[in-house]
Amino acid sequence: MRTDHDDRRVAGYKTMALIRHFDKKAVNLQRTGRLGTYASCLGAEAIGTAAGLALTRDDYFVPYYRDHATLYLRGVPLHQILQYWGGDERGNAFPADSAARRDLPYCVPIATQLTQAAGIASAAKLRHEHAAVLATCGDGATSRGDFYEALNVAGVWQLPLVVLINNNQWAISVPRGLQTACASLADKAMAAGIPGVQVDGNDLDALIEVLDHALERARAGKGATLIEAISYRLSDHTTADDASRYRKASDLHRAWQNEPVRRLRDTLAEAGLWDAQRETDWQQQCERTVEEAIDTYLNLPPAPATDMLDYLYAELPAALRDQRSALAAVDQEVRHG
Amino acid sequence: MAELQTHSAHAVPMNLLEAVNRALARAMAEDDSVVLLGEDIGTNGGVFRATEGLKQQFGFRRVMDTPLAENLIAGLAVGMASQGLKPVAEIQFMGFIYAALEQILSHAARLRNRTRGRLSCPLVIRAPYGGGIHAPEHHSESTEALFAHIPGLRVVMPSSPARAHGLLLAAIQCPDPVIFLEPKRLYRLKRLPVVADGDPLPLDTCFTLRTGDDLTLISWGAAIHETLGAADQLAAEGINAEVIDVACLNPLDRDTLVASVSRTGRAVIVHEAPGHGGMGAEIAATLANQALLHLRAPVERVTGYDCPMPYFQLEPHYLPDEERIVAAAKRTLAY
Numbered sequence: 001m002r003t004d005h006d007d008r009r010v011a012g013y014k015t016m017a018l019i020r021h022f023d024k025k026a027v028n029l030q031r032t033g034r035l036g037t038y039a040s041c042l043g044a045e046a047i048g049t050a051a052g053l054a055l056t057r058d059d060y061f062v063p064y065y066r067d068h069a070t071l072y073l074r075g076v077p078l079h080q081i082l083q084y085w086g087g088d089e090r091g092n093a094f095p096a097d098s099a100a101r102r103d104l105p106y107c108v109p110i111a112t113q114l115t116q117a118a119g120i121a122s123a124a125k126l127r128h129e130h131a132a133v134l135a136t137c138g139d140g141a142t143s144r145g146d147f148y149e150a151l152n153v154a155g156v157w158q159l160p161l162v163v164l165i166n167n168n169q170w171a172i173s174v175p176r177g178l179q180t181a182c183a184s185l186a187d188k189a190m191a192a193g194i195p196g197v198q199v200d201g202n203d204l205d206a207l208i209e210v211l212d213h214a215l216e217r218a219r220a221g222k223g224a225t226l227i228e229a230i231s232y233r234l235s236d237h238t239t240a241d242d243a244s245r246y247r248k249a250s251d252l253h254r255a256w257q258n259e260p261v262r263r264l265r266d267t268l269a270e271a272g273l274w275d276a277q278r279e280t281d282w283q284q285q286c287e288r289t290v291e292e293a294i295d296t297y298l299n300l301p302p303a304p305a306t307d308m309l310d311y312l313y314a315e316l317p318a319a320l321r322d323q324r325s326a327l328a329a330v331d332q333e334v335r336h337g
Numbered sequence: 338m339a340e341l342q343t344h345s346a347h348a349v350p351m352n353l354l355e356a357v358n359r360a361l362a363r364a365m366a367e368d369d370s371v372v373l374l375g376e377d378i379g380t381n382g383g384v385f386r387a388t389e390g391l392k393q394q395f396g397f398r399r400v401m402d403t404p405l406a407e408n409l410i411a412g413l414a415v416g417m418a419s420q421g422l423k424p425v426a427e428i429q430f431m432g433f434i435y436a437a438l439e440q441i442l443s444h445a446a447r448l449r450n451r452t453r454g455r456l457s458c459p460l461v462i463r464a465p466y467g468g469g470i471h472a473p474e475h476h477s478e479s480t481e482a483l484f485a486h487i488p489g490l491r492v493v494m495p496s497s498p499a500r501a502h503g504l505l506l507a508a509i510q511c512p513d514p515v516i517f518l519e520p521k522r523l524y525r526l527k528r529l530p531v532v533a534d535g536d537p538l539p540l541d542t543c544f545t546l547r548t549g550d551d552l553t554l555i556s557w558g559a560a561i562h563e564t565l566g567a568a569d570q571l572a573a574e575g576i577n578a579e580v581i582d583v584a585c586l587n588p589l590d591r592d593t594l595v596a597s598v599s600r601t602g603r604a605v606i607v608h609e610a611p612g613h614g615g616m617g618a619e620i621a622a623t624l625a626n627q628a629l630l631h632l633r634a635p636v637e638r639v640t641g642y643d644c645p646m647p648y649f650q651l652e653p654h655y656l657p658d659e660e661r662i663v664a665a666a667k668r669t670l671a672y
Contacts, residue, residue: 152404
């Protein structure tokens with residue numbers, strides 16, 4: 001008999017396959033000059049999807065910059081994700097009716113989002129919300145003070161915070177072994193007095209189980225958890241990087257043997273929850289969905305130049321009026337040639 | 338331009354520190370979303386006692402002693418503010434604020450802009466700044482120009498108990514992130530009348546503390562004290578100086594400054610921070626650009642020297658004093 005759990009796994013697989021296709025197309029858009037520098041999530045599909053499935057609408061999500069799957073599941077349309085990476089801040093204006101309405105935007109500076117996530121968790125606790133905050137980061141982020149400062153306060157204040165590390169073994173070119181002498185990144189939780197858990201980042205089922213437990217623990221007021229999800233970055237760091245300069249082809253080849261999308265597909269097929277026909281149908285659906293998103297993205301009207309000043313303060317200060325007038329004149333020229 | 342209000346039936350005398358404390362208490366009483374966080378601000382009431390009694394009055398949930406990490410304090414405040422709280426964070430001394438700079442610059446100042454208004458960051462970061470109290474190393478800096486250079490921030494520096502009270506109330510109500518720098522040298526200098534139930538003061542105007550036709554003295558924060566003293570000395574010699582307290586360094590009320598100097602034709606800018614790249618340079622450039630044909634002398638700056646704030650033995654030689662200000666004023670008059 002098919003269970004809710006099975007439905008969740010199938011839904012998870014569909015998202016992972018969709019995001020895999022989206023990611024490939026996003027890289028292509030960058031290569032053809034239609035997207036800015038893009039951080040691929042190749043190899044992180046299970047982590048991002050599990051996070052999106054485990055979070056509720058009342059929870060808060062604090063991303064780093066590879067969380068396209070999670071933001072998509074939070075209700076951010078794919079074309080808006082492209083809009084962000086296409087150099088337009090409107091991509092961070094997540095829909096007001098979505099689960100992402102209060103989520104923090106993509107965070108480019110490393111680990112700085114983690115202390116902010118602790119602040120959001122403090123606010124949720126102060127207001128007695130039944131909510132958890134999930135913040136993500138990479139393995140390199142665990143070397144920054146922000147990471148430890150956030151875990152430390154989450155421990156001492158018993159905050160409803162879950163920090164999920166995507167340990168994809170690389171911080172641009174520096175391997176995990178050069179980041180820390182700790183046996184595991186999860187060990188770093190010990191310094192904050194909170195539980196630290198390692199989980200296979202290529203295993204959607206395991207990720208969901210660990211995240212469900214940690215998030216429910218946080219919502220119940222029992223405090224913070226650090227989760228280290230072990231994965232492998234199958235892409236370059238970003239489209240501006242060339243990993244062949246520092247990563248052995250044989251290591252990459254080995255990592256592909258354990259990649260999360262095919263692995264879940266095989267598992268679902270063995271359980272009778274997926275088959276070749278469904279796969280063909282879904283891949284066609286993915287292509288249509290991503291093509292539509294790209295089409296929408298490429299046809300978005302350009303932002304007015306005045307946007308760069310209009311959202312800086314709640315109201316435009318008098319001191320900036322002249323500068324705004326200069327930009328408004330630029331907009332006039334753009335409109336009227 | 339806002340005139341200074343000092344006399345009212347409701348005014349009670351208090352020093353600058355008490356004014357900060359009363360403004361915090363009033364803001365917390367009026368708005369449940371106002372919370373305080375910082376090092377030693379709870380049971381101890383802050384190392385200067387700015388938060389004295391507030392934990393007892395409002396509870397530990399709203400007056401939070403944080404772990405000792407300035408970057409954390411700023412990050413917590415950004416997260417809280419992003420979800421509608423109004424955190425007022427204390428950095429114990431301005432010399433320790435630099436660990437928080439990334440959060441302030443890359444996040445607090447940009448959150449509204451980079452989410453196109455979806456989220457905002459209505460936080461206040463208070464820090465005592467400046468020299469003159471014989472403090473340890475790294476306890477006497479005046480680095481407001483670093484913050485005034487950051488778009489999206491407001492930078493406010495009160496120079497009297499009344500302005501500390503009214504500007505702090507305004508900073509807490511303000512939907513934008515505010516860096517609120519308190520002149521610790523003036524904390525306990527004297528008690529002056531403050532209207533405890535008065536209105537918040539505007540965050541977008543200079544305050545003209547004294548009117549005069551012969552020249553304009555422009556300053557802010559603790560240096561206002563010496564600037565007013567210099568104006569007294571000049572008055573004794575029959576020279577009438579206008580004294581403007583800039584108070585809000587970003588956004589800057591250029592109109593009041595340009596109007597005054599256009600009338601007097603002479604300007605001396607006084608600040609404690611090093612002159613190089615300081616706010617005085619921005620103001621001088623504004624005057625050169627917008628009041629050039631009214632100027633009867635080069636704009637003078639009386640500032641700290643271009644060196645780190647000296648440890649306290651040399652501090653008196655570093656800080657602008659009345660004599661240096663008077664001498665600069667006379668140079669402009671003799672030009």
